[in-house]
Amino acid sequence: MATLLMVESWLHSTGRCLPPIIRRLGHDYVLVTKDPGLYPPGPGGDPHPVLGFAGEVVVADTNDDDAVCAAAREIAGRRRVDGVLTTCDYYLGTVATVARLLGLPGAPPDVMRRATQKHLVRVALDEAGLPNPAFAVAADWNHARAAADRIGMPVIAKPVDLNAGTAVERIRDEAALKDAFWCVNGVESNTRGQPLRRLLLVEEELSGEEVSVEALTFEGATTIIGITDKSVTAPPACVEAGHMFPARLAPRVARQVEAFAADALDAIGFTHGLSHIEIMITADGPRLIEVNPRQAGGYIFDLVHLVTGTHPLQMLVELALGRMPDLSGASEPGLSSALVPARQAPAASAAVVFVMSPRDGVLERVSGVESLDADPRVLRWEIPTPAAARRPRDNDAYLGHIVTVDPAGPAARARAEAVVGALRLHFRDGDVVRPLGVALGSAYAGVPAGDHAGH
Numbered sequence: 001m002a003t004l005l006m007v008e009s010w011l012h013s014t015g016r017c018l019p020p021i022i023r024r025l026g027h028d029y030v031l032v033t034k035d036p037g038l039y040p041p042g043p044g045g046d047p048h049p050v051l052g053f054a055g056e057v058v059v060a061d062t063n064d065d066d067a068v069c070a071a072a073r074e075i076a077g078r079r080r081v082d083g084v085l086t087t088c089d090y091y092l093g094t095v096a097t098v099a100r101l102l103g104l105p106g107a108p109p110d111v112m113r114r115a116t117q118k119h120l121v122r123v124a125l126d127e128a129g130l131p132n133p134a135f136a137v138a139a140d141w142n143h144a145r146a147a148a149d150r151i152g153m154p155v156i157a158k159p160v161d162l163n164a165g166t167a168v169e170r171i172r173d174e175a176a177l178k179d180a181f182w183c184v185n186g187v188e189s190n191t192r193g194q195p196l197r198r199l200l201l202v203e204e205e206l207s208g209e210e211v212s213v214e215a216l217t218f219e220g221a222t223t224i225i226g227i228t229d230k231s232v233t234a235p236p237a238c239v240e241a242g243h244m245f246p247a248r249l250a251p252r253v254a255r256q257v258e259a260f261a262a263d264a265l266d267a268i269g270f271t272h273g274l275s276h277i278e279i280m281i282t283a284d285g286p287r288l289i290e291v292n293p294r295q296a297g298g299y300i301f302d303l304v305h306l307v308t309g310t311h312p313l314q315m316l317v318e319l320a321l322g323r324m325p326d327l328s329g330a331s332e333p334g335l336s337s338a339l340v341p342a343r344q345a346p347a348a349s350a351a352v353v354f355v356m357s358p359r360d361g362v363l364e365r366v367s368g369v370e371s372l373d374a375d376p377r378v379l380r381w382e383i384p385t386p387a388a389a390r391r392p393r394d395n396d397a398y399l400g401h402i403v404t405v406d407p408a409g410p411a412a413r414a415r416a417e418a419v420v421g422a423l424r425l426h427f428r429d430g431d432v433v434r435p436l437g438v439a440l441g442s443a444y445a446g447v448p449a450g451d452h453a454g455h
Contacts, residue, residue, distance in 0.1 A: 001026050001027055001028060002027045002028075002082040002083065002321055003027065003028050003029065003030065003055070003079060003080055003081055003082055004022065004027060004028070004029040004030070004081075004082060004083045004084065004085055004317070004320060004321075005029065005030050005032060005072060005075065005081055005083070005084045005085075005098065006029045006030065006031050006032065006050070006054070006084075006085060006086060007032050007062055007068060007084065007085075007086045007088075007091045007094055007095050007098065008032070008033055008034075008038075008062050008086055008088045008090070008091045008192070009031075009039070009050045009086060009087050009088055010087045010088050010297070011038070011039065011040075011048070011050075013297055013298070013299055013301075014087040014295060014297060014301065014313065015039075015048075015049070015050055015087055015088075016048075016049050016050075017049075017301070017302075017313055018087055018313050018316070018317075019049040019050055019052070019053035019054070020049060020053060021311065021313050021314060021317065022053065022317060023053050025314065025317060027317065028055040029053075029054060029055060030054065030055060030056045030057075030058055030075055030079075030081075031050060031051065031054040031056070031057045031058070032058050032060055032062060032068060032071055032072070032075075033057065033058075033059060033060075033062060034059065034060065034061050034062045034063065034193075035059070036051055036057055036059065039051050043384075056075075058071050058074075058075060062091060062094065062192075063192065063193055063194050065093075065094055065097050068094050068097075068098060069097065069098060069101050072084075072098045072101060072102060073101070073102075076102055081102060081104070082104070082320075082321055083099075083104055083105060083317075083320030083321045083322070084098045084099045084102070084104055084106060084320060085316060085317070085320040087294070087295065087316075088192075089116060089163045089292070089294060090163075090190060090192050090194055092112050092115075092116055092293060092294060093109055093112045093113040093116060095112075096108065096109040096111075096112040096113075097109045104320075104322070105272060105319065105320060105321065105322035106272060106273075106320075107270065107271060107272045107273050107293070108269070108271065111268060111269040111270055111271065112293060114268055114269070115268050115270060115291055115293035116161065116293065117160055117161055117197075118158065118159075118160045118161070118201050118290060119135070119137045119160045119199065119201050120160075120268075121264075121268055121288070121290070121291050122135045122201070122203075124267045124268045124269075125264060125267050125288060127267070128263070128266070128267035130260075130263055130264065130267055130288075131284070131285065131287060132287070132288065133203050133204035133205075133206055133287060134150075134151045134203070134204040135151075135201060135202065135203045135204065136150070136151065136201075136202050137160065137199050137200070137201055137202075138181065138199065138200045138201075138202060139198075139199055141178065141181055141182075141185075144157075144177060144178075144181045144200050144202060145174065145177065145178075147202040148171065148174070148177050148202055151202060151203070151204050152204075153171065153172060153173065154170055154171055154172045154205050155170075155171050155177075155202050155203060155204065155205060156168065156169070156170060156171070156202075156203045156204075156205055156206075157169050157171050157177065157180040157181070157184075157200055157201070157202055157203075158184075158200070158201050158203070159184045159187075159196065159197075159198075159199070159200065159201070160197050160199045160200075160201050161190075161196055161197050161199075162190060162196070163292075166393075166394040166395075166396075167180070167183055167184055167187075167393075167394070168394075170205065171202075177202075180200065181200050184198060184199070184200045185198050185200065186198075206280040206282055206287050206289065207280070207282060207283075208280045208281045208282040208283065208287075209229070209280070209281045210229075210230055210232065210278065210279070210280050210281075210289065211227050211228060211229050211230065211247050211249070211257060211278075211279055211281065212227070212228045212230065212243075212276055212277060212278045212279065212296060212300070213226075213227055213228075213257060213258060213261035213275075213276075213277040213279060214226055214227070214228060214245075214274075214275075214276060214296055214300065214304060214312065215261060215262070215265070215274070215275045215276075215277065216273070216274050216275070216315055216319065216325060217265060217270055217271060217272055217273060217274075217275065218272065218319065218324045218325075219271070219272070219324075220271045220272075222261075222262045222265055222266075222270075222275075223327065224258045224261065224262070225304060225308070225310070225312070225327070226245060226246050226247075226304060226307070226308065227245075227246055227247040227249060227254055227257060227258070228243050228244065228245045228246070228247055228296070228300050228303065228304075229243065229244050229245075229247035229248065229413070230242065230243050230244075231243075231353070231413070231417075233356070233392050233436060239356070239392040239393070239394060239395060239397065240298055240354070240395065241353065241354055241356065241436070242351060242352055242353035242354060242413060242416060242417065243298055243299070243300050243303060243351065243352055243413075244303070244349055244350070244351040244410075244412055244413035244416075245300065245303035245304055245306075245307055245349065245350055245351075246307060246349065246410075248410050249281075253281060256285060256286055257279055257281060257286050260279060260285070260286035260288070261275075261277040261279060261286075264277060264288050264291055265277070265291070268291060270291075270293060272319065273293060273294070273319055274293075274294055274295045274296075274312060274315060274316055274319065275291065275292065275293050275294070276292040276294065276295065276296040276297075276300070277290075277291050277292070278290045278291075278292070295312045295313060295315075295316055296312065297395075298352065298354075298395070299352045299401060299403065300312075300352075301313055302350070302352070302403060303350040303351065303352060303403075306346065306347045306350035306379070306405055307346050307347055307348070307349065307350050308327075308329055308346060309329030309346050310325070310326070310327055310328075310329055329346065345407075347405035347406060347407055347412070348406050348407060348408050348409050348410065348412075349405070349406045349409065349410045349411065349412040349413070350379075350403065350404070350405045350406075350412050351403070351404050351405075351412035351413035351415070351416040352401050352402065352403045352404075352416065353401065353402055353404075353413070353416040353417055353419075353420045354398045354399075354400070354401050355383055355398065355399045355400040355401065355402070355420055355423065355435050356392045356397050356398060356399060356435060356436040357389035357390065357391065357392075357397070357399060357425055357433070357435065357436060358391065358433055358434075358435075358436050359389070359391060359427075359431070359433060360389060360390045360391060361389055361427045361428065361429060361431070362386060362387075362388060362389070362427060362428040362429075363385055363386060363387045363388070363389045363399060363425055363426070363427060363428075364385060364386050364426050364427060364428050365385050365386075365426045366383050366385060366400075366423055366424065366425055366426065367423065367424045367426060368422050368423040368424055369381065369383060369423065371422075372402070372419065375419065377404045377405055377406065377412070377415050378402060378403070378404055378415075378419060379403045379404060379405050380402070380403045381400065381401070381402040381403070382400045382401055383399055383400030383401075383423075384399075384400065386428075387399055389425070389427070392436065399425075399435075402416050402419055402420055403416070404416040404419065420435050421434065421435070423435055
């Protein structure tokens with residue numbers, strides 16, 4: 001049995017799934033957190049999995065690397081520590097620092113910090129000679145306006161150091177740019193209390209088909225796990241509405257995308273870990289949207305597991321322990337995640353579509369869910385009610401999700417979108433609306449042709 005240090009975690013998705021997987025693999029972990037209260041109990045009073053499965057909980061200021069390193073030394077002084085990991089983007093650099101301190105497997109800290117700063121990734125691609133959209137970083141309003149004038153409207157504006165689609169906007173005019181700049185400039189810390197750079201990244205808009213490449217890198221060599229397609233909401237916010245694995249791409253295009261993803265990782269010096277590389281397939285070839293130096297979120301890890309038989313969160317554990325993961329599809333017996341039941345055979349495709357509201361308000365109930373349990377292609381659904389609903393500006397607008405499979409072909413996403421389209425949202429004020437629509441088979445629901453926004 002190995003012992004891992006877990007430095008914080010996301011609350012949902014990967015945060016709920018990883019802890020039982022660590023236990024099923026026969027390992028233990030010590031949670032290092034600034035506040036156990038960050039991980040609330042479930043509706044039935046059961047402890048959050050991050051706390052419930054931890055062999056030990058150590059409280060330290062996880063926003064201070066020196067404090068985390070001191071805690072890590074203390075833990076390592078009284079018990080063996082075999083690896084360090086997190087599912088939370090905001091602590092990837094800290095995990096790399098602790099791994100180096102303890103002589104454990106991990107990416108170089110400077111590389112991980114570069115990889116989590118969007119503007120530094122853009123600079124690295126330029127330095128490597130890779131094709132890159134025009135971009136600029138603005139610390140004040142005059143620089144933001146000058147950058148947009150130079151690049152040409154419309155542009156994509158985003159903070160350099162947030163995630164989950166937060167504050168990513170398609171900007172058409174100066175008024176919208178001003179709103180975007182002051183939104184980013186006015187937020188001093190992220191949801192975990194860490195100070196933000198308060199810099200606005202202004203980028204040339206990319207048009208095409210957006211996909212993500214799921215990959216792992218071990219001892220400097222990158223292996224592509226597969227390519228995921230996605231649906232997004234209409235601008236100005238560009239929120240991910242759903243995913244399907246594997247993406248439906250011509251083999252030649254898939255090879256180009258995979259090669260470009262590997263080149264992007266090389267450009268930033270990435271040598272160890274999982275990665276989720278967002279790419280726009282333009283008329284001129286693949287272009288980078290963002291590098292995420294961690295496992296995919298949005299339940300993509302479940303989709304990969306359903307299709308390939310291998311589990312990205314098991315890969316995360318193996319990489320933390322310094323082992324090359326087994327990609328043969330032979331996961332540990334009974335390793336199915338807490339959210340995905342064991343299956344007899346891999347699906348040909350798997351999809352997730354998120355339920356979102358076209359309006360703000362209090363959602364009382366959802367009709368149409370009665371038929372979901374009887375649908376053999378609906379593997380899982382979650383839409384808790386009552387709930388506070390709001391129009392999507394980032395991934396926190398998700399009200400729930402539906403996971404579907406197609407045992408024989410590439411129709412999983414079409415089925416998921418059809419199922420979501422048949423639901424109705426009932427609000428406390430009596431209004432009844434359809435969930436935010438996603439057109440069947442379209443990767444860009446609600447976005448006019450030629451108006452596809454990368455983020």
